Amino acid sequence: MHFSGLILASLATGAVAAPTSNVFNDVYNFDSNLEEFYSRVSAHIGRYANGPSSTPDMSKVSLPSSSLPAPTGTLKYVAVGRGTQNYTCADSTADAVPTLIGAVANLYDASCVAANFPDLLDLITDIVLNYSLPSANVQTSMPPANLDLLGHHYFETATEPAFNLNTTPDKQLGIALTAKRNSTAAPSGSVPGQFNVGYGAVPWLYLTSVTGTTDGYTAVYRVKTAGGAAPSTCAGQPAAFQVQYSGQYFIYA
Structure with missing residues (x-):
């Protein structure tokens, strides 16, 4: 399964319905990183009305910068x-x-x-x-x-x-x-x-x-x-x- 618009939509639904009380946060391990993830997913929805390409363009991907030898x-x-x-x-x-x-x-x-x-x-x-x-x-x-x-x-x-x-x-x-x-x-x-x-x-x-x-x-x-x-x-x-x-x-x- 690719990270498609359909998945984005389902995750956005989860973001809207995400638990907000401290009790539910403890039960679902809903920490700040997960909250940020759902927030960003929601923001991406409008960019892909028909979903992003199912074939990734790897030329757009960069290895994180470090002192390791360049690929x-x-x-x-x-x-x-x-x-x-x-x-x-x-x-x-x-x-x-x-x-x-x-x-x-x-x-x-x-x-x-x-x-x-x-x-x-x-x-x-x-x-x-x-x-x-x-x-x-x-x-x-x-x-x-x-x-x-x-x-x-x-x-x-x-x-x-x-x-x-x-x-x-x-x-x-x-x-x-x-x-x-x-x-x-x-x-x-x-x-x-x-x-x-x-x-x-x-x-x-x-x-x-x-x-x-x-x-x-x-x-x-x-x-x-x-x-x-x-x-x-x-x-x-x-x-x-x-x-x-x-x-x-x-x-x-």
Whole structure:
């Protein structure tokens, strides 16, 4: 499902009917970001009487500015990732430091949002961190923007992040196996964790493809991260634990 005029209309209806009392705000986690999202959706309604194009013009999409190397390929997809960063601890004392052992996330297709409604993309990325963690096996779209499942992110080996876009027999978009080439700290002010509580946002990354990649994918950028960082020490932590995060993935070929 694309982020179409029909979806905009349905979201605007939700915006009009959004809960306003503190009691309902608590029940529905209706925070200021979600309020801003619905407000902006309502503002977009009049721009697209027949709905925006269902085929996103990716030439209009720009990678967020950072110190990471500039992209050289053609942008194919923009995805919102929602999952966990996974860590281990040698022991549960302050002398040990958590070790990152990978990540697992669902990737949701935000290409149309990035091309047609760029002002909504960052809001969506922050908002979804406060939603329940999705199951990897569920094909349902992701609220609040009803983004379709694009694929799955996991680690093929300890050093090879994978982006598998083959989700169904009829939706075979290929696999990007990658290696980290560069990273930079998430900007100051990034969302530190769920409901704005946590240890910080994981770094932004520049990944390039390695052997095993299909369909011509060349690079993946992880940007606009929210949450995911581990505590500074293992004090009180189990041997293995997860920290929830969200982020944007720009996939190039």
